[in-house]
Amino acid sequence: MSMYGLFTTRGFCLSMNRSVFVPYLGQRYATSHGSSFGRNGGLNQRWKPWFQGKPRSLSSIGPCQTSQHPSREYRRIALELRRRGDFRNVDDLSDFEFNELYLDAMPLGPRELMDRTAPKTSTPQSLIDHQSSPSFLQPHIYNPQSSSWTSFGNENRTSLKRGDILKIASWNLLFSVPAAAARASAALAYLQTMFGQEPHNLVVMLQELRRESLEAILEDKWARQNFSLSDTEPPGFHYADDESFDRKPSRIPSGYFTLMMVSRNLPISNCFRVPFVSEMGRDALVVDIPVSEDHDPETPKRSLRLCTTHLESLYTGRELRFLQLVQVSALLKGNSSSQGQRIYGGLVGGDMNSTDVSEHNAHRAPEVGLKDVWEDEPAPTPPGRKPFQKDLTYGKARGNTWGYQCNGAKSRRRLDKFLYTGSIETFALSEAQDTTGKLGRFGIGLKTKVGSNDVWVSDHFGIAVGIKIV
Structure with a gap:
């Protein structure tokens, strides 16, 4: 499975040029029961990338992160929230709100490009x-x-x-x-x-x-x-x-x-x-x-x-x-x-x-x-x-x-x-x-x-x- 670059799940974001085609990255859930990524104490569990380390503190590290510091995309979303007068933490957003803000915060903007250029996939029998x-x-x-x-x-x-x-x-x-x-x-x-x-x-x-x-x-x-x-x-x-x-x-x-x-x-x-x-x-x-x-x-x-x-x-x-x-x-x-x-x-x-x-x-x-x-x-x-x-x-x-x-x-x-x-x-x-x-x-x-x-x-x-x- 592959897709035109935005993000695979809420737990992972990529910064990329629109013309770049990125293969789907396999992901897995944390193997220990009760492990969670998010501020809801297990109520809003996140999938983590294979290479992503466990966040130390979600007050300083966001869901869209691949290092020890908040990603550029995470900061963009946080700034977009503040611009709208919304002072929630990014982790408190619903999936749809997160998607809306992420797409709006992308440098080149319109989400319709994703619909036009996304490769057609078929479901295996x-x-x-x-x-x-x-x-x-x-x-x-x-x-x-x-x-x-x-x-x-x-x-x-x-x-x-x-x-x-x-x-x-x-x-x-x-x-x-x-x-x-x-x-x-x-x-x-x-x-x-x-x-x-x-x-x-x-x-x-x-x-x-x-x-x-x-x-x-x-x-x-x-x-x-x-x-x-x-x-x-x-x-x-x-x-x-x-x-x-x-x-x-x-x-x-x-x-x-x-x-x-x-x-x-x-x-x-x-x-x-x-x-x-x-x-x-x-x-x-x-x-x-x-x-x-x-x-x-x-x-x-x-x-x-x-x-x-x-x-x-x-x-x-x-x-x-x-x-x-x-x-x-x-x-x-x-x-x-x-x-x-x-x-x-x-x-x-x-x-x-x-x-x-x-x-x-x-x-x-x-x-x-x-x-x-x-x-x-x-x-x-x-x-x-x-x-x-x-x-x-x-x-x-x-x-x-x-x-x-x-x-x-x-x-x-x-x-x-x-x-x-x-x-x-x-x-x-x-x-x-x-x-x-x-x-x-x-x-x-x-x-x-x-x-x-x-x-x-x-x-x-x-x-x-x-x-x-x-």
């Missing part, structure tokens, strides 16, 4: 065919008698039938800024207002949770009363077999992760994670909900498969994102990791990180073959605006979900999506803050009080859709 073994989970439900989260059981829960509907919400809650617990609590309070005190047939998919976020959810009264949870502890990442990782650990603690919240009235036949081939420990979290056959409603023989994921980040992760989407498609179609289940239909929701316009067509590739909820109805024509006129719709006609609630972001993107396959029909949810076609958005403009400051609950808007089993 051996990687497309690769599917890792699942790691099974035991969902938990809150027991008020014991005041604890206990193992979930399917007793007294009725399987779904044809014609039944589910409401699905997906939201990336941003791991890389402070007050994770307060922001997670505010997110749940907003969802409660949106879907009601006692929602039924609701599935909430969350991405970029931290331990603090999860602890806030476990303590939340609405979550305790209404949902079973896929996880009550941060998951560990089991890396897939892949020769590109040298001397990798078999399992490392996760810094941020996904979670599924399933209405407690719904049965669950399977819950598991499948690790991706990934440089960032990304995976697919899967929940199977049984569907009764018409001729024998008491004997569920099929499942509706729901999945949430956070595909590889950064501009340089495009090839891995496609491979991961291929893996998700195989899961949703029951081609692998089905554990004896016949899959009636499947839907994935989450942060697809479509940083390049071409990636909005990736779901149509023969290796993927999924439908995009955004395309279930023709998109409206974006309204005309005068130069420098603010978009008061927050990119509604384009379905944008990112770029409006983060410092310094210039691009606006549709990063969050629902993709699906099988015997499923989609419909718009009236609960959403705004709706275009079948896709709803929510959390637009949402802030919460942290100390004396109002902070964004997330840099992403949430998305919502209704599905019907047909």
